[in-house]
Amino acid sequence: MKKTLLLVLIALALVLAACAPATASNPNVMPGGNMPMDINQITTATPGSMMMDNPEAAHMMEPITAPNVQPATESEGGQPLEYRVEDGVKVFELTTKAVQWEILDGVTVTAFTYNGTVPGPMIRVTEGDQVRVIVKNELPVPTTIHWHGVEVPNAMDGIPGVTQDPIQPGETFTYEFTAKPAGTFMYHSHYEGDVQVSVGLYAPFIIDPREPEANPPAVDKALMLSEWRVDNGLTYAAMPMGGMEPNYFTINGKSFPATETITVKKGDRVRLRFIGIGQFIHPMHLHGFPFKIVATDGHPVPEAAQLTKDTISVAPGERYDIEFVATETGQWMLHCHILHHTTNDNVEPGGLMLIVNVVE
Ligand SMILES: [Cu+2]
Incomplete structure (x- = not known):
């Protein structure tokens, strides 16, 4: 019994000896050891405070203006x-x-x-x-x-x-x-x-290509994906930063339902060229038809390596050319699957959606 108590005391002394100098000598260890940081010291950057701290950042936070627009x-x-x-x-x-x-x-x-x-x-x-x-x-x-x-x-x-x-x-x-x-x-x-x-x-x-395609698709569209921030009628550059998040999302400069409807005939082969030009990732999902990824960032994908998918994440700067055959008539949605991106100022439906209208 005495032996056990002695062992416990020795172990405790060793633990204290190991901890104390580390706390005193290591400036990265917060006072109080592993206690969480004082919640009052955690601040969230707001556009205003960033402008005060960093005047270089001011251009990002000002509304877009120009004379006589x-x-x-x-x-x-x-x-x-x-x-x-x-x-x-x-x-x-x-x-x-x-x-x-x-x-x-x-x-x-x-x-x-x-x-x-x-x-x-x-x-x-x-x-x-x-x-x-x-x-x-x-x-x-x-x-x-x-x-x-x-x-x-x-x-x-x-x-x-x-x-x-x-x-x-x-x-x-x-x-x-x-x-x-x-x-x-x-x-x-x-x-x-x-x-x-x-x-x-x-x-x-x-x-x-210099050699024209032997079998070009019936429909060939480029779709540029981006975001906007509109606040009290003023336009700001949307970006992934506190206070500057987008509240509108556009395909070729339009939010649904103002986006273009792509009308094709049943049986048509359709090529869509996604271009990510905003600052956010958009997993674009097509209803109705699986598609093949035929080119990435402008470069053709060999046929044996072409993935068949129904959703493709388009990151900033990326391009994906996809192709599908419109085998069924109907109004088929193409939309971003980050579902906040299919809203207009937080109201659904909107944003990154369009209709592929397949007719007889
Ligand atoms: Cu999105």
């Missing part, structure tokens, strides 16, 4: 951009400007755009084409364009302070490169991208 004159984004040919070069013209863009009946955002639409116009060329894009900046802030996934020369990559000077308000800059490889790409701002990309400076860039 006019309502958009076009209502559909991502439409093919006309070009002219000069000495064998396909020449495209873009103007960056702020417009009032309607994402939903009665909900209008102040958007930074290419040529006045969200997304900006689709540039569609053929692999090997020489491409020149003349960019005039009519925004009140500098900008640049990055050709996301396209294999351009370094000087054309659009990184301010690294590969080029920012394009100042009123200035023009010319990008020129060979279009390669074939696939689904995009172009977007790379200047204060956390703000400029979130509020509309993005567009699809499609490079068709």
